[in-house]
Amino acid sequence: MSIRHGLLALLGRGPRYGSQLRTEFENRTGSTWPLNVGQVYTTLGRLERDGMVEQGGTDDAGHALYTITDGGRAELTSWFRTPVDRANPPRDELAIKLAMAVGTPGIDIREVIQSQRRHTVKAMQDYTRLKARALGAEPADRDEVAWLLVLEQLIFQTEAEARWLDHCESRLVRLTLMPETRAADPVSEPAAEPATGTTRRTRD
Known part of the structure; x- marks a missing residue:
């Protein structure tokens, strides 16, 4: 900002x-x-x-x-x-959290996702109620119009986050069901079969 x-x-x-x-x-x-x-x-x-x-x-x-x-x-x-630069996006705590949760012993990543989804959906509902309240009274000045634009951006942002969380959970289910992703330790894999990571990327 x-x-x-x-x-x-x-x-x-x-x-x-x-x-x-x-x-x-x-x-x-x-x-x-x-x-x-x-x-x-x-x-x-x-x-x-x-x-x-x-x-x-x-x-x-x-x-x-x-x-x-x-x-x-x-x-x-x-x-x-000048357009806002998206080439170097700011750090996103949620994305980092999920990335770190993958493979962390003792962490159920689906539980992490579900907990965040509940919070995200509640935030989206709260923003939607605020928007309905704002639209109930026609914006009277520029500050109110500006706030409405910010509020709608927050709604779109939380909607996108909820969809992304659904996508993350779906991807985890697919990867869990794929036999080739169950190799416990990449170091112990045979040298002749190093393409496991590539296979995972190309199956979507």
């Missing part, structure tokens, strides 16, 4: 102070990714160092206001126009 670009986008609407930026960021995203004031001011300090924002006076309550610079606007425009 790019906090710096999110703050630049909010500053693009006009001067803001730190806690105001935090509130608007959380309103726009439905507090899905909450920020603390320390994060906001640390990020503002870096943006100021990089010439993307500058302090520009105070408001009536004495809050120091930050203003986006021309360099900040150029950076923001570039961010909006």
